[in-house]
Amino acid sequence: MGSLEGTVAENGGAAEAAAAAAATTTAPSCNGKQLEENGNAVDMAQTDGPPAFPAADCGDGPGATGVTTRKGRFGGLVALPLEVGTRMLCRWRDGKFHPVKVIERRKLPPTVSFCGGGHEYEYYVHYTEFNRRLDEWVKLDQLDLDTVEADVDEKVEDKATSLKMTRHQKRKIDETHVEGHEELDAASLREHEEFTKVKNIATIELGRYEIETWYFSPFPPEYNDCVKLFFCEFCLNFMKRKEQLQRHMRKCDLKHPPGDEIYRCGTLSMFEVDGKKNKVYGQNLCYLAKLFLDHKTLYYDVDLFLFYVLCECDDRGCHMVGYFSKEKHSEESYNLACILTLPPYQRKGYGKFLIAFSYELSKKEGKVGTPERPLSDLGLLSYRGYWTRVLLDILKKHKSNISIKELSDMTAIKADDILSTLQSLDLIQYRKGQHAICADPKVLDRHLKAAGRGGLDVDVSKLIWTPFKEQG
Numbered sequence: 001m002g003s004l005e006g007t008v009a010e011n012g013g014a015a016e017a018a019a020a021a022a023a024t025t026t027a028p029s030c031n032g033k034q035l036e037e038n039g040n041a042v043d044m045a046q047t048d049g050p051p052a053f054p055a056a057d058c059g060d061g062p063g064a065t066g067v068t069t070r071k072g073r074f075g076g077l078v079a080l081p082l083e084v085g086t087r088m089l090c091r092w093r094d095g096k097f098h099p100v101k102v103i104e105r106r107k108l109p110p111t112v113s114f115c116g117g118g119h120e121y122e123y124y125v126h127y128t129e130f131n132r133r134l135d136e137w138v139k140l141d142q143l144d145l146d147t148v149e150a151d152v153d154e155k156v157e158d159k160a161t162s163l164k165m166t167r168h169q170k171r172k173i174d175e176t177h178v179e180g181h182e183e184l185d186a187a188s189l190r191e192h193e194e195f196t197k198v199k200n201i202a203t204i205e206l207g208r209y210e211i212e213t214w215y216f217s218p219f220p221p222e223y224n225d226c227v228k229l230f231f232c233e234f235c236l237n238f239m240k241r242k243e244q245l246q247r248h249m250r251k252c253d254l255k256h257p258p259g260d261e262i263y264r265c266g267t268l269s270m271f272e273v274d275g276k277k278n279k280v281y282g283q284n285l286c287y288l289a290k291l292f293l294d295h296k297t298l299y300y301d302v303d304l305f306l307f308y309v310l311c312e313c314d315d316r317g318c319h320m321v322g323y324f325s326k327e328k329h330s331e332e333s334y335n336l337a338c339i340l341t342l343p344p345y346q347r348k349g350y351g352k353f354l355i356a357f358s359y360e361l362s363k364k365e366g367k368v369g370t371p372e373r374p375l376s377d378l379g380l381l382s383y384r385g386y387w388t389r390v391l392l393d394i395l396k397k398h399k400s401n402i403s404i405k406e407l408s409d410m411t412a413i414k415a416d417d418i419l420s421t422l423q424s425l426d427l428i429q430y431r432k433g434q435h436a437i438c439a440d441p442k443v444l445d446r447h448l449k450a451a452g453r454g455g456l457d458v459d460v461s462k463l464i465w466t467p468f469k470e471q472g
Helices: 154-162 167-175 186-195 242-251 279-290 350-365 377-397 404-411 415-424 441-451
Strands: 032-035 041-043 068-071 077-080 087-091 097-107 121-127 136-139 143-149 203-206 209-212 228-231 260-265 268-274 305-314 317-327 334-336 338-341 428-431 434-437
Touching (some): 097 143, 228 242, 268 279, 279 305, 305 350, 317 334, 334 350, 350 377, 377 404, 377 415
Parallel strands (some): 203 228
Antiparallel strands (some): 097 121, 121 136, 203 209, 428 434
């Protein structure tokens, strides 16, 4: 079991709605598999890995030396094994070919049979149309060597890729998951992507689910050779083997996160976990979260944070759905540092529920709140959707004039966020030295429809919570 060093920071920038499932309509929305009681997997995703491919043709090169060449689309010879940086088409799990770039390569272990000609290598590829979470190891059979290209200008390619995401697709990712810590400048971002370019853990088992990971996570060095990790779904300790998890579960007394239950409504429950009192749990949660959050800053101290863990409850216990973290003391009025809904539970309204819950806590504190800055474009999209729905619902019901200050007091949304939201909707004008809100019912209805449906409601009457105060 590991959990001590290299944890993930909770104090970087805030919420980014992941471009993961949104970059293309063919990307799966959930890549978890539900495990039956006997340990067999039931497919929970739209797709479950690449289809089977025909056996490699062993007669196209001097296999005895492990080096061969083939003619590519542009007339040049393609040397095998392929070099890092090579671009071509690769057959993905949807059975179609998509453009990729080779990020890394490695030799297959001697136990894997191959017949030379470059087939003894596998390649870690990035699908240039998709988010990095879909990067994966592929065999040579999946690559179309006739499409090998010369180098492409990175800036041109990035611009072309970004244009492929429509406004509708960006709105759809609002429900996927929100990720944080977008404070990295260009140089730091390149360094981060180089360090984390290859996923170190391919899958995890967490409760009833086997989940494909999305990104690199800085687990302790002794876990570097693990393709799969097994998590206790209650204390979040992680192990290398299923047998270790089974022994652990016989001894683990927890049936819910190790904190105070502050909300219970039906089968939903929210627990507040103090990072100082439950340091190992907080660190384990950070390791787990980093597998599904890309630009999440590495950090070692969880003492300064509170973790709010959302669970679905049944007779077996309280099973983690997602969480958000919050600084115990924030001079900038940040009410949320990082937020995540686990893949098997996405597109069920939990992400919006977590955002709404963070504002209910701010109301209890008697303060206005705002997500930690800076926000990425997609993070802003997620919060702008929440702010739009909350503010326009009030404007529709409020018959008389209402000020920005009054809206802020009613919603706990920071005045700057209210102003920027209404300005983006062209619902505010500056007249005679003050802001005037335009509240035409038809215009409000149109914007509400465009903002999409809200998440699960927070029943404030079920929230039993007092603001954090440092003891002693």
